[in-house]
Amino acid sequence: xxxxxxxxxxxxxxxxxxxxxxxxxxxxxxxxxxxxxxxxxxxxxxxxxxxxxxxxxxxxxxxxxxxxxxxxxxxxxxxxxxxxxxxxxxxxxxxxxxxxxxxxxxx
Amino acid sequence: xxxxxxxxxxxxxxxxxxxxxxxxxxxxxxxxxxxxxxxxxxxxxxxxxxxxxxxxxxxxxxxxxxxxxxxxxxxxxxxxxxxxxxxxxxxxxxxxxxxxxxxxxxxxxxxxxxxxxx
Numbered sequence: 001x002x003x004x005x006x007x008x009x010x011x012x013x014x015x016x017x018x019x020x021x022x023x024x025x026x027x028x029x030x031x032x033x034x035x036x037x038x039x040x041x042x043x044x045x046x047x048x049x050x051x052x053x054x055x056x057x058x059x060x061x062x063x064x065x066x067x068x069x070x071x072x073x074x075x076x077x078x079x080x081x082x083x084x085x086x087x088x089x090x091x092x093x094x095x096x097x098x099x100x101x102x103x104x105x106x107x
Numbered sequence: 108x109x110x111x112x113x114x115x116x117x118x119x120x121x122x123x124x125x126x127x128x129x130x131x132x133x134x135x136x137x138x139x140x141x142x143x144x145x146x147x148x149x150x151x152x153x154x155x156x157x158x159x160x161x162x163x164x165x166x167x168x169x170x171x172x173x174x175x176x177x178x179x180x181x182x183x184x185x186x187x188x189x190x191x192x193x194x195x196x197x198x199x200x201x202x203x204x205x206x207x208x209x210x211x212x213x214x215x216x217x218x219x220x221x222x223x224x225x
Contacts, residue, residue: 031210033211035152035212037152042202042215042216042217042218043152043212043215045211045212045213048211049211084151086151086152088211088212090209090210093166094208094209095142095154095157095166096142096144096154096157096204096206096212097154098151098152098153098154099151100151101151101152
């Protein structure tokens with residue numbers, strides 16, 4: 001079955017660039033999306049269709065995808081960016097599919 | 108504004124049943140596929156089930172097949188999840204979410220907690 005693989009954790013100091021990767025065999029054919037989830041809250045979409053940023057999302061959030069790897073980049077990470085980040089795509093039936101999630105620590 | 112409000116969560120014994128509801132407003136409910144997504148305590152997001160705009164196409168994750176039933180009532184702008192034969196591993200926050208087919212989950216509820224314990 002199709003899977004999306006993320007690192008469990010990433011840690012950066014404030015102001016540094018954080019990069020979170022997501023690998024999946026179908027990513028060359030499917031868009032990658034990224035959700036941010038803070039403790040006790042519902043997920044929020046921060047990147048859609050590989051590299052598009054929804055309105056209201058800070059410019060420091062960007063996305064890219066090449067081959068089987070998608071990457072979420074947070075340039076100049078801030079303390080308030082500390083959260084869990086989930087890579088998302090869809091499976092062969094068009095159903096939602098999540099990566100395991102990456103805990104971003106900014107300190 | 109867009110709202111998805113889940114209800115029906117609570118504490119249930121193993122083997123018991125619950126019915127979750129999700130009331131939608133602020134968007135054209137019948138234009139969107141709907142899903143139930145769950146998150147066990149301290150764990151990641153897991154897709155549970157999806158239903159097409161008309162309700163004619165339904166999918167489930169393998170672990171709930173034969174136990175959970177998703178349905179929708181477009182006239183009432185509502186989504187449902189009937190959960191039978193509940194197990195401890197079904198303990199989670201359950202979110203309803205709306206999306207266009209094969210695209211991102213655009214709308215999310217705030218979730219409702221299901222605890223399966225004796």
